[in-house]
Amino acid sequence: MAEVFVFATLNGLVTGLLLFMLASGLTLIFSMMGVLNFAHASFYMLGAYFAYTLSTYIGFWGGLLIAPLIVGGIGAAIERYGLRRVHQSGHVAELVFTFGLAFLIEEAVQFFWGRDTKNYQSPELFDFALFSLFGQEFSAYRGFMIAIACLIFAALYFILTRSRVGIIIQASISHPQTVANLGHNVPLIFMCVFGVGTALAGVAGVIAGPVLTTFPGMATVLGSIVFVVVVIGGLGSLPGALIASLLVGLLQSYAIAADVGVPELLNQFGVSFDSSHPLDDLWTLNLPQVAPVLPYLLLVLVLIFKPTGLMGNREE
Amino acid sequence: MPLIHDLYHSQSKKNRFAAQRSIKKIASLTIGAVAYTLSLTAASAQEPVRLGFMDPLSGTFASVGTSGLKALEFAADYFYNSRGGILGGRMIEIVPLDNKQSPTETQLQFRRAVSEELRIIFQGNSSAVANTLNQTIAKHNRRNAGQEVLQINYAAVDPILTNEECSFWHFRFDAHAIMKLDVLTDFIAMNDELNSIYIIGQDYSFGQVVADNTIRLLGEKRPDIEIVGNEFHPIGQVKDFTPYVTKIASSGADAVVTGNFGADMVSLARSIIDSGLTVPIYTFYAAYDGITATLGADGKDRIRLIHTDRANPLASDERREFYRAFKAKNPDSDITQSRLVNALMMVVQAMEQTQSTDPYDIAVKLEDMRFTSIAGDELWMRGEDHQLFQPLYISKHTDEGIEFDADNSGFGLFTEYEVSTEDTLTDHSCRMRRPRR
Numbered sequence: 001m002a003e004v005f006v007f008a009t010l011n012g013l014v015t016g017l018l019l020f021m022l023a024s025g026l027t028l029i030f031s032m033m034g035v036l037n038f039a040h041a042s043f044y045m046l047g048a049y050f051a052y053t054l055s056t057y058i059g060f061w062g063g064l065l066i067a068p069l070i071v072g073g074i075g076a077a078i079e080r081y082g083l084r085r086v087h088q089s090g091h092v093a094e095l096v097f098t099f100g101l102a103f104l105i106e107e108a109v110q111f112f113w114g115r116d117t118k119n120y121q122s123p124e125l126f127d128f129a130l131f132s133l134f135g136q137e138f139s140a141y142r143g144f145m146i147a148i149a150c151l152i153f154a155a156l157y158f159i160l161t162r163s164r165v166g167i168i169i170q171a172s173i174s175h176p177q178t179v180a181n182l183g184h185n186v187p188l189i190f191m192c193v194f195g196v197g198t199a200l201a202g203v204a205g206v207i208a209g210p211v212l213t214t215f216p217g218m219a220t221v222l223g224s225i226v227f228v229v230v231v232i233g234g235l236g237s238l239p240g241a242l243i244a245s246l247l248v249g250l251l252q253s254y255a256i257a258a259d260v261g262v263p264e265l266l267n268q269f270g271v272s273f274d275s276s277h278p279l280d281d282l283w284t285l286n287l288p289q290v291a292p293v294l295p296y297l298l299l300v301l302v303l304i305f306k307p308t309g310l311m312g313n314r315e316e
Numbered sequence: 317m318p319l320i321h322d323l324y325h326s327q328s329k330k331n332r333f334a335a336q337r338s339i340k341k342i343a344s345l346t347i348g349a350v351a352y353t354l355s356l357t358a359a360s361a362q363e364p365v366r367l368g369f370m371d372p373l374s375g376t377f378a379s380v381g382t383s384g385l386k387a388l389e390f391a392a393d394y395f396y397n398s399r400g401g402i403l404g405g406r407m408i409e410i411v412p413l414d415n416k417q418s419p420t421e422t423q424l425q426f427r428r429a430v431s432e433e434l435r436i437i438f439q440g441n442s443s444a445v446a447n448t449l450n451q452t453i454a455k456h457n458r459r460n461a462g463q464e465v466l467q468i469n470y471a472a473v474d475p476i477l478t479n480e481e482c483s484f485w486h487f488r489f490d491a492h493a494i495m496k497l498d499v500l501t502d503f504i505a506m507n508d509e510l511n512s513i514y515i516i517g518q519d520y521s522f523g524q525v526v527a528d529n530t531i532r533l534l535g536e537k538r539p540d541i542e543i544v545g546n547e548f549h550p551i552g553q554v555k556d557f558t559p560y561v562t563k564i565a566s567s568g569a570d571a572v573v574t575g576n577f578g579a580d581m582v583s584l585a586r587s588i589i590d591s592g593l594t595v596p597i598y599t600f601y602a603a604y605d606g607i608t609a610t611l612g613a614d615g616k617d618r619i620r621l622i623h624t625d626r627a628n629p630l631a632s633d634e635r636r637e638f639y640r641a642f643k644a645k646n647p648d649s650d651i652t653q654s655r656l657v658n659a660l661m662m663v664v665q666a667m668e669q670t671q672s673t674d675p676y677d678i679a680v681k682l683e684d685m686r687f688t689s690i691a692g693d694e695l696w697m698r699g700e701d702h703q704l705f706q707p708l709y710i711s712k713h714t715d716e717g718i719e720f721d722a723d724n725s726g727f728g729l730f731t732e733y734e735v736s737t738e739d740t741l742t743d744h745s746c747r748m749r750r751p752r753r
Contacts, residue, residue, distance in 0.1 A: 007562040015556050107374075114648070115379040117582050117606030119725070129592055136565045137592030142558075212556055213586060213610065215579050217376030221555055256559040289519065292550045 003134035008257035009250065014142050016249025017149030021204035022222065023229040023241040024156055025197030031173050031236030032193050035083070035091065038098040041223035042105035043198040047071045047205025048214045049113050052120040060123035068202035075198025079191045102219065110216045122210040145207050152200065153242055160238065169193060173236070228299045234312020243310055248295045255294050261286025364409035365402060365673055367392075367663075368434035370425055370449070371441045372417035376552040377578045379605040380441055383652045384470075385412055388438065390642050391657045395664075402664055403671060417441055419448040426452050430465065435675050436663065438656070440471030440490070443522045447474065447481065454483050457751070464751075466675035470659045473600075474521050478703040482746035485675065487682055487702045489659040491624055493525045493575070495742055499708045499735050500598055500622045501533040504541075504571065512542040514569035514595075516560060516584065518576055519548035526575035526600075544569050552580060557587035565593055577601035582610050589614040596620065603713065604652040609723035611713060616727070619713040625654040625691070627711040627729030628719050632692040639720055650722050658689050658706075662697065676753055694737050701746035708735045 026040045050070050051063035058066075078101065086097045122141040129137035160166040172179045172189050180186045205218075212218065229248050233240030262285045302309060369388055371381035392408040401407045411434055413425040422445050429437055439449055446469050457464040467486045469477065473493040477486060504510060515530055517523030527546050534541050544567040547560060554560075561584075564572060572595055576584055581602050588597060589611070599621045602611070611619060630636050635654075642651055651657070666681035667673055683699035689706075696705045711729035715721075718728040 004562060004566050007566075008559060011556070011558045011562060014558070018556075110374070110378065115382050115605075116723070117379065117579065117610050119606065119609035119612065119723070121612075132592070134566070136562065139590050139592070141590070211586065211590065213579060213583050215376075215582075215606070216378060217552065217579055220376060221553060221579075225555070253559045257563060259563075289548060292553055 003136065004257050006133060007136060007138075008253045010138060010142070012250035012253030013246065014145055014249070015253060016246035017146055018204055018208050019222075019226060019229050019249055020242050020245035021149055021152060022201050022226045023233065023245050024152065024238060025200035026226055027230050027233065027236055027238060027241045028156075029194055029197040030230065032169070033083075033087075033094075033190055035087075035094040035098065036227070037197075038095065038223075039101035039105060040098075040198070040201055041219040041226055042102045043071050043075060043201040044205040044208070044222060045109060045216075045219040046074065046105060047202030048120065048209030048218065049109055049118070049205075050202070051206040051209060052118045052214050053113075055120065060121075064203075064206050067206050068199040071202030071205070072195040072199030076191050076195030078198075079194035083194070084187065084190075102223070106216060106219060113216075115216055118209075118214040120209045120214040141211065145211070148203070148207055152203065153238075156238060225295060228295045232295075232299055232302050232309055234309025237309065237311040240309055240311030248298070251294050251298065252291050255291035256288045258287045261289070362406075364407040365667070366409045366411055366432075366434055367660075368411050368413050368429045368437040370413040370415050370422065370429070370437050370439045373412055373414035375416045377417045377441060380578055380652075381414075381417075383605050383649055384440060384656055385410070386646055386649050387642070387651050387653060388656050388660060390645060391638075391660050394638060394641055395657075395661065403667060403673070408664075413437070415439075415445060417445060419445055422448050423452060426456075426465075430456065430463070435464070435673065436466045436468060436678070438468045438470060438659065440469060440653070440656070442520075443472040443474030443477070443525075444520055446472030446477055447521070450477060450481060450483055450486050453485050457485055461751075464675045466679060468659050468663060470656045471653060472522075474525060476521075478701040479745045482701050482744070482748055484679060484702075484748055484750050487659075487679070487697065487704070489655045489662075489704045491706065491708055491740060492703065493522060494529050495740050496600065496622045496708060497526065497529045497533055498742070499710065499733075499740070500573075501530060501537055502735075503620075503622075503710050503733055504534065504573075504598060505537040510538075510541060510570045512544045512567070512569050513571050513573055514545035514547070514564045514567055515543065515573045516545065516547040516549070516564070516576075517574055518551035518580055520551050523548055523551070523575050526573070530573050549580075552578070554580065554583065557584045558591065560584070561587045561591045561593065564588070564595075565591060569595060571596045571598060573598045575600050578605075582607045585611055585615060585619060594618070598622075603729055604650050604722045606723055608713065608721075608727050609725035612725060612727060613715070615713045617712055617714055620710055620732070621713075621729070622708060622710050623729075624706055624708060626693070626707070626709050626734070627731045628717055629731075630691070630719060632690060634690045635692075636719075638690055648724070650720075652722075654689070654691060655704075655706075658687070658695060658704075661689070662687050662695070676751070696737060698744075701744040701748065703744065705737050705740055707737050708740055709733065 022040060022044055026037060029037050047067050051067035054063035054066055083094060083097060086093045126141040126144055128140050130140040130143040131138055160169065168179065168184055169189060172186050176186050229244045230241060233244030369385050371384055372378050373381045389410045392410055396402050397407045413429055415422040415425045426449065439446060449467055453465050453467050464485060469486060469488045471490050473490055475492045475494050478488050478492060513534065515527045517526050531543055545563060549560060574584060581599065585597060585602060597619045599619060602619050602621050639651055662682060662685055663678060666678045670677040670681050682697050685697045687695045689695055693707050698705060709731045710733040711731045713727060714730050715727045717730050721728040
């Protein structure tokens with residue numbers, strides 16, 4: 001049982017930190033521009049595909065460096081020439097714009113790279129087990145994923161709270177007019193934040209591509225859960241995004257690992273139903289089966305009891 | 317034409333106007349009729365035989381659908397259109413219908429197919445979709461006599477389609493899940509080193525059938541093998557399979573059985589490999605469409621699949637030539653489902669024999685049809701339940717002895733075990749309602 005617990009924790013950590021890389025960018029963009037970027041997971045997918053193509057020419061590390069830059073560049077350009085114009089028509093137009101963008105990117109990816117799964121592999125450098133516990137291996141690449149995510153969180157947190165750039169960004173979140181009056185170029189700041197946010201999603205794609213497989217559906221699989229994370233953590237809160245990511249990652253991982261369900265619960269009370277009962281599906285339900293639903297359940301609960309999210313302080 | 321004459325000569329202005337209108341009307345009708353007759357004569361020589369292909373062409377499972385479409389289009393061109401067409405010079409046209417592998421979308425696409433007068437629909441991916449289509453077609457055909465639609469199922473393997481839910485308008489060209497599992501469990505039972513099995517699958521009808529029947533059949537053949545896990549995960553939704561693999565590892569299973577396909581298959585296999593587990597994986601769909609390339613050397617000799625196409629070494633030169641021609645035209649794709657070619661050839665043979673494209677005539681002809689495929693396999697379409705019987709094969713993922721690889725990766729499937737058509741015969745519980753003509 002201990003082995004399952006240890007590995008479930010590690011798996012949850014990897015998933016959670018991966019979610020955080022996406023959620024951090026999303027929450028940053030939201031707190032600045034007040035726009036929920038529905039296409040955020042699509043930038044994650046773009047990161048994986050660019051890195052795959054680059055890795056066939058200049059190897060994995062080149063891809064890790066350049067792919068996020070390309071994705072960030074595309075993101076900044078979309079903000080500058082698309083979102084900024086749409087912004088004048090209000091938030092609904094912005095939402096619809098990013099929603100359409102998600103479809104556009106998915107179609108574009110299928111057009112240029114095809115619909116097959118891409119053979120994007122982790123570098124040979126990491127082809128060993130970081131450690132072996134109870135006969136199970138924890139691959140070095142997963143350790144590398146954890147390290148990168150922690151690095152990103154530290155860097156983001158430092159920049160936002162300790163650096164001059166961070167102060168200006170924080171100020172333009174709460175008082176954009178004042179910042180503009182002080183002579184700062186607020187639209188430029190917006191563009192950079194959007195670019196950095198999408199680049200972070202790109203980084204997530206680059207390092208997740210080899211383990212979670214690179215295929216055109218990868219944005220859809222991750223898209224909705226990232227929103228759940230951001231809302232649970234509190235829209236606009238970076239620490240909130242980290243906590244919520246880990247929470248969702250661990251919750252799912254533990255739920256899959258736990259082989260308990262309604263039958264065990266009923267046995268506790270000495271109740272049992274035969275398989276011909278009309279509600280048989282309900283009586284035989286177990287935790288691993290409902291694991292994918294749990295984050296959404298958590299979302300609903302958080303919205304009921306703390307509508308601003310765990311760490312959110314936005315006043316609507 | 318006395319009527320026109322009288323009208324034309326009537327004195328009243330109003331009447332004359334009416335007369336002119338009538339003449340115009342008659343003239344335009346005549347021209348229309350002549351044009352229509354002309355177009356009919358032209359059409360009967362030119363009009364293509366249109367076949368619908370309904371499968372996911374976008375979304376998570378798009379790769380499976382598009383590779384099928386490519387293969388079907390190529391087979392139609394290679395075997396028929398480039399050789400003067402069928403039924404005395406008519407070309408075959410494949411019409412893609414993207415159902416996104418969703419039952420709802422399937423209903424919409426079916427309405428589209430009906431409005432475009434597509435009478436034969438090839439469909440394969442997802443038994444949930446096949447069941448929906450089967451019911452929709454049965455209802456449609458009952459209500460629209462003379463405009464029936466035929467379902468050519470080339471890959472959906474839920475047994476009920478040729479058992480409880482069988483229909484005169486449905487033909488299955490793949491072996492159903494229990495037939496395949498019967499062979500697969502025979503193969504597993506032969507391996508004395510296996511003492512425990514972990515079953516993991518997508519949470520829908522096919523996944524459930526695989527789990528239930530693996531347990532039942534292994535219970536009969538090797539009661540000593542312990543089923544140490546029976547897991548379902550949501551289809552197409554799992555980001556990371558590592559949590560499941562952790563459970564597989566800690567269960568101490570000697571082998572894994574899964575019915576997963578598409579991204580779910582490749583993610584599961586990758587997670588198992590990345591976790592350092594060395595257990596063999598018994599699958600249905602772990603090849604092609606990028607899966608073989610992604611598994612690469614890590615999956616060598618560990619991944620086996622049960623399928624209807626004999627893999628390397630190929631048995632016939634006709635099939636070799638067909639493969640080479642396909643590769644020459646589509647260097648980045650493979651023929652992933654030969655049964656699609658079998659289905660097309662048998663449908664065309666039925667059309668030629670009846671000189672008709674009417675679904676009823678084709679259906680009657682397909683019943684109990686015997687056919688030799690380009691691979692040299694003997695096929696038999698049982699008339700009672702519309703289930704095709706064909707040899708079944710178990711092949712492994714390897715790079716040795718591979719003449720035709722998959723995904724241009726050097727890796728491919730090498731056939732290890734073979735069961736003849738006669739040995740795959742199974743009972744059925746189909747009580748088919750036949751339409752009267």
